[in-house]
Amino acid sequence: MKHMTFKKKYLAASMSLLLGGTLISTANAQEEAPAAQDDLEVIQVKGIRGSLMRAMDIKRDGQGVVDAISAEEMGKFPDTNIAESLQRIPGVTISRKNGEGSQITVRGFGPDFNLVTLNGRQMPGTGNTRSYDLENLSSDGVSALELYKTGRANVPSGGLGATVNIITAKPLNSPGLKYVVSAKGIYDESNVEGDDITPELSALYSNTFADNTLGVAISLSMQQRNFQQQSANVPGWQADQSLGTTTDFIDLRPDASSLEEDTLDGSLEDGKAGHSYLPRQISYNINNVDRTRVNGMATLQYAPRDDMTFTLDYVYSEAETATNGQGFGIWFNFGGNINSYELDERGSAISLTESSNDFAHSANVETLLVESDSIGFNFEWQATDSIHVEFDYHDSKTTTDNGADKGTGHSGNVILAPNNIVSKTYDFSAGGIPQFDIIWPNGAEEADPADFDPLFAQFGRAEGKSTIEQIQLDTEWVNPNDSFLTAVQFGVANTDQYFGGYSANNGNVGPNGYNGNEAVFPDSMFTRTDTGDFLDEFSNGGSNLVTNYYYTFDYAEVIARMQDYFGFDTDPLNPDFGTNSKADLTEETQSAYLAADMYFEIADMPMDVSVGVRYEKTDVTSLVLQDSVEDYLVWSNPTEWQMRYRPSDGGIVTFLGEHDVVLPNLDIKLEVTDDIVARFSASKTITRAPLGNLVGARSLSGSPKPGGRTGASGNTNLLPFESTNLDLSFEYYYSEGSYASLGYFRKDVKNFIQNSFTTITVDGLRDPYIGPRAIQAEADVIARGEQATDGAIWQQIIDNGGGVDDACCETQIVRQSDDDPLVEWLVSQPSNGEKKMVDGIEFAIQHLFGETGFGAGFNMTLVDGDVNYDTENFSVQSPLNGLSDSANVQVFYEKDGLSAKLTYAWRDSYLIGIGQAQGTAEAPPQFFKEYEQYDLSVNYDVSENLTVFFEGLNLTNETEEGYGRYEEQFLFARQYGTRYNLGARYSF
Numbered sequence: 011m012k013h014m015t016f017k018k019k020y021l022a023a024s025m026s027l028l029l030g031g032t033l034i035s036t037a038n039a040q041e042e043a044p045a046a047q048d049d050l051e052v053i054q055v056k057g058i059r060g061s062l063m064r065a066m067d068i069k070r071d072g073q074g075v076v077d078a079i080s081a082e083e084m085g086k087f088p089d090t091n092i093a094e095s096l097q098r099i100p101g102v103t104i105s106r107k108n109g110e111g112s113q114i115t116v117r118g119f120g121p122d123f124n125l126v127t128l129n130g131r132q133m134p135g136t137g138n139t140r141s142y143d144l145e146n147l148s149s150d151g152v153s154a155l156e157l158y159k160t161g162r163a164n165v166p167s168g169g170l171g172a173t174v175n176i177i178t179a180k181p182l183n184s185p186g187l188k189y190v191v192s193a194k195g196i197y198d199e200s201n202v203e204g205d206d207i208t209p210e211l212s213a214l215y216s217n218t219f220a221d222n223t224l225g226v227a228i229s230l231s232m233q234q235r236n237f238q239q240q241s242a243n244v245p246g247w248q249a250d251q252s253l254g255t256t257t258d259f260i261d262l263r264p265d266a267s268s269l270e271e272d273t274l275d276g277s278l279e280d281g282k283a284g285h286s287y288l289p290r291q292i293s294y295n296i297n298n299v300d301r302t303r304v305n306g307m308a309t310l311q312y313a314p315r316d317d318m319t320f321t322l323d324y325v326y327s328e329a330e331t332a333t334n335g336q337g338f339g340i341w342f343n344f345g346g347n348i349n350s351y352e353l354d355e356r357g358s359a360i361s362l363t364e365s366s367n368d369f370a371h372s373a374n375v376e377t378l379l380v381e382s383d384s385i386g387f388n389f390e391w392q393a394t395d396s397i398h399v400e401f402d403y404h405d406s407k408t409t410t411d412n413g414a415d416k417g418t419g420h421s422g423n424v425i426l427a428p429n430n431i432v433s434k435t436y437d438f439s440a441g442g443i444p445q446f447d448i449i450w451p452n453g454a455e456e457a458d459p460a461d462f463d464p465l466f467a468q469f470g471r472a473e474g475k476s477t478i479e480q481i482q483l484d485t486e487w488v489n490p491n492d493s494f495l496t497a498v499q500f501g502v503a504n505t506d507q508y509f510g511g512y513s514a515n516n517g518n519v520g521p522n523g524y525n526g527n528e529a530v531f532p533d534s535m536f537t538r539t540d541t542g543d544f545l546d547e548f549s550n551g552g553s554n555l556v557t558n559y560y561y562t563f564d565y566a567e568v569i570a571r572m573q574d575y576f577g578f579d580t581d582p583l584n585p586d587f588g589t590n591s592k593a594d595l596t597e598e599t600q601s602a603y604l605a606a607d608m609y610f611e612i613a614d615m616p617m618d619v620s621v622g623v624r625y626e627k628t629d630v631t632s633l634v635l636q637d638s639v640e641d642y643l644v645w646s647n648p649t650e651w652q653m654r655y656r657p658s659d660g661g662i663v664t665f666l667g668e669h670d671v672v673l674p675n676l677d678i679k680l681e682v683t684d685d686i687v688a689r690f691s692a693s694k695t696i697t698r699a700p701l702g703n704l705v706g707a708r709s710l711s712g713s714p715k716p717g718g719r720t721g722a723s724g725n726t727n728l729l730p731f732e733s734t735n736l737d738l739s740f741e742y743y744y745s746e747g748s749y750a751s752l753g754y755f756r757k758d759v760k761n762f763i764q765n766s767f768t769t770i771t772v773d774g775l776r777d778p779y780i781g782p783r784a785i786q787a788e789a790d791v792i793a794r795g796e797q798a799t800d801g802a803i804w805q806q807i808i809d810n811g812g813g814v815d816d817a818c819c820e821t822q823i824v825r826q827s828d829d830d831p832l833v834e835w836l837v838s839q840p841s842n843g844e845k846k847m848v849d850g851i852e853f854a855i856q857h858l859f860g861e862t863g864f865g866a867g868f869n870m871t872l873v874d875g876d877v878n879y880d881t882e883n884f885s886v887q888s889p890l891n892g893l894s895d896s897a898n899v900q901v902f903y904e905k906d907g908l909s910a911k912l913t914y915a916w917r918d919s920y921l922i923g924i925g926q927a928q929g930t931a932e933a934p935p936q937f938f939k940e941y942e943q944y945d946l947s948v949n950y951d952v953s954e955n956l957t958v959f960f961e962g963l964n965l966t967n968e969t970e971e972g973y974g975r976y977e978e979q980f981l982f983a984r985q986y987g988t989r990y991n992l993g994a995r996y997s998f
Contacts, residue, residue, distance in 0.1 A: 147305060150214065163604065246926035303328070369428055477508045519576070735757050848874070865902050912944065
């Protein structure tokens with residue numbers, strides 16, 4: 011057994027260099043570290059080179075497919091963001107939020123399929139998801155990241171794609187006094203309203219006392235970032251609306267003279283084959299963002315004896331993102347008022363012209379506060395030379411408050427506009443940013459501030475809470491004898507997860523339509539602004555926009571004037587405010603595992619085998635309390651609809667669900683030569699359904715416009731996604747710090763969650779859009795020889811005496827009546843369905859060029875399967891979000907106190923998800939276009955203790971784009987800008 015003894019000591023020595031990190035499954039490695047350090051001369055290699063070497067050692071010595079990222083030195087991680095670091099691992103891609111890495115996709119499986127643990131503990135997610143938001147945790151206090159791509163019996167379940175373990179510093183693993191302080195200034199070239207340079211400060215202190223039996227580690231960091239997000243947005247495309255009679259049209263769809271009816275709504279389509287697609291609206295938005303992130307970590311360790319260690323730790327993070335936004339744009343009616351159009355060969359509108367409506371301007375405020383904390387206790391005991399016991403407990407919590415603005419106490423939005431447009435045009439014929447043009451009355455060239463009339467204001471607040479309380483007991487027996495069975499592990503755990511939330515929204519308040527209230531706002535309140543550098547990284551952006559101006563105004567002043575004039579409540583915490591709903595969900599999971607490690611030699615080739623099984627049983631309880639219920643529909647103005655609510659009886663409805671799973675795993679590692687390692691792994695892993703899908707409540711759209719009468723319902727009995735995994739890989743470690751690896755993986759996943767759609771009616775909810783008043787009004791408009799637009803029909807209903815006074819604002823509205831037909835709602839509910847397969851190839855190479863100081867790394871992942879979205883299929887589909895090929899490159903130089911690293915990340919286009927905010931009922935897709943990014947970091951050691959550094963992020967100012975079923979169906983374009991950091995780090 012000399013081979014196994016050597017390998018354990020080698021692994022322990024390698025891990026001692028991880029600045030206090032420990033692997034989830036190598037608890038006793040910590041106990042062996044002192045002995046290993048006595049036998050080996052440990053030379054700690056710092057910097058980029060040392061980080062890559064330590065990560066390579068973890069990969070080589072791990073069971074199954076394991077990748078890691080190590081800190082370059084205490085308090086210095088390879089990237090400023092944890093997610094940005096993880097994307098350097100083969101098979102890992104990231105999604106970005108606010109211009110920085112936020113969540114990970116592994117082997118094509120998105121954030122909800124990957125489990126994030128902190129020191130081996132499952133952490134609560136943010137919002138409705140189980141996914142921990144990595145952008146809210148600073149990398150400064152992190153020692154290492156481990157990523158397990160294959161299932162392990164002793165790792166908590168949930169990571170069908172992968173399990174990521176974040177390791178923080180442990181003082182007793184790195185004895186002595188150490189501290190690091192760092193300060194940097196952040197310059198974001200997109201910033202307009204905030205400070206040009208914002209601070210990022212961090213400090214890390216670690217020390218041991220009483221002959222290294224007592225240790226303390228504290229890490230603190232604060233980052234403030236001011237930036238601007240610019241975007242263009244089309245919130246949805248709807249298929250097969252009636253195009254009406256047009257005087258000017260181009261339809262490039264193939265002829266199909268035998269086609270008598272359109273397949274979706276039965277309307278005649280001029281003998282053209284295929285569907286037609288029209289956009290809902292186009293808006294340009296400018297969001298000025300002030301984001302502050304605060305992190306704190308504290309660890310206290312006590313080792314009264316060599317065989318016993320007590321650890322108490324606390325982790326806290328707070329991220330506050332305050333947004334002050336302005337927007338402007340044009341509302342379309344899916345062709346309802348159409349005058350002319352051009353459709354391409356697949357039916358997407360390249361251009362269209364509609365009559366009437368408004369040049370909408372909006373202002374919005376929102377403050378999102380996310381707070382997370384975790385307190386944990388760990389006890390490790392080497393009971394005998396062969397038996398190791400570990401007890402772990404933690405209580406972790408994440409809360410979100412959307413509407414946490416200290417001044418307003420809500421998230422809010424207000425829309426003002428001149429509502430006197432003659433006609434407006436959507437144009438995407440030149441690509442880039444979609445354009446719109448406006449024809450004004452009396453030949454005017456631009457909008458007049460005197461014509462700005464309020465449409466409505468809307469206020470809301472949403473608070474959420476997610477907690478996990480977990481108790482784990484792990485034991486390991488190491489065979490002291492020379493036998494093929496080297497170790498046995500056994501453990502049990504109980505995990506209680508809670509997810510709850512409260513939301514309040516008052517719907518549309520104020521005039522509820524353009525009703526001649528221009529006098530509410532003086533002309534002096536509006537400032538004309540040129541588009542200038544707005545979206546100037548895109549073709550046809552900036553000053554080249556056709557409508558290259560907009561008006562800005564102060565949100566607070568608008569709300570104050572409207573509230574004074576119309577009177578309405580803006581306080582979402584008021585119990586009588588709008589509609590309020592609450593939901594609670596609890597999951598209790600009991601688990602047990604048994605695993606064994608074995609060692610063989612086959613033809614003089616060492617082979618390590620690990621086999622295990624994990625059993626879990628989960629009970630789900632969903633409690634729903636709705637303070638108000640749907641009462642009636644209101645057609646409040648030509649383009650806006652509202653659901654009105656009444657108080658409910660306050661009853662609580664309970665929904666129950668349960669499931670259990672058996673998760674086996676087998677890992678085989680064969681050392682073909684001293685330099686070549688072959689691996690085979692087979693395992694079963696799961697990911698539980700998103701928390702939001704398990705809540706049993708049903709909800710209907712609060713803005714029930716025609717074409718948007720939708721609803722959603724949860725399903726507490728959803729089964730987990732369950733994957734059977736196979737991995738085969740070969741690794742060649744040909745030189746110090748250098749290796750190449752090639753791997754194949756396959757995942758067969760059953761219980762894919764898909765949304766089934768059902769058309770329902772709800773007693774008491776009726777539709778004035780197709781009722782007798784609307785039919786009569788349409789006939790009256792046509793009889794006058796006018797176009798029967800929605801606006802004309804609405805106004806004619808009012809003129810015919812079919813309107814009523816709105817108690818809110820003394821204006822006329824069209825309220826449902828008893829002779830209107832019931833509204834048909836298309837309600838979706840998640841259910842378990844198909845079985846799908848994903849497979850792919852991962853390749854990585856890392857090379858250090860001797861003592862020259864140069865090094866490079868490259869990795870690529872190619873993924874495929876039967877999980878892609880079929881753009882020509884209009885039935886319900888259950889594709890895999892996030893599936894895409896990816897590649898990463900890094901080159902660096904590190905010598906004589908100077909280090910420089912250039913990194914490149916590429917991700918192919920991928921499916922974001924199913925459903926568009928204002929898309930058609932058949933749930934059209936959203937795709938993200940191919941994306942790439944270059945980052946640069948340069949460090950120079952002024953002295954042994956002082957380092958100055960420069961970082962450049964998104965050097966080429968890459969932008970983000972999204973589209974619908976086809977690339978011609980534009981959904982969004984976003985522009986952030988390049989960030990530069992300049993700072994210094996002092997360590998001792």
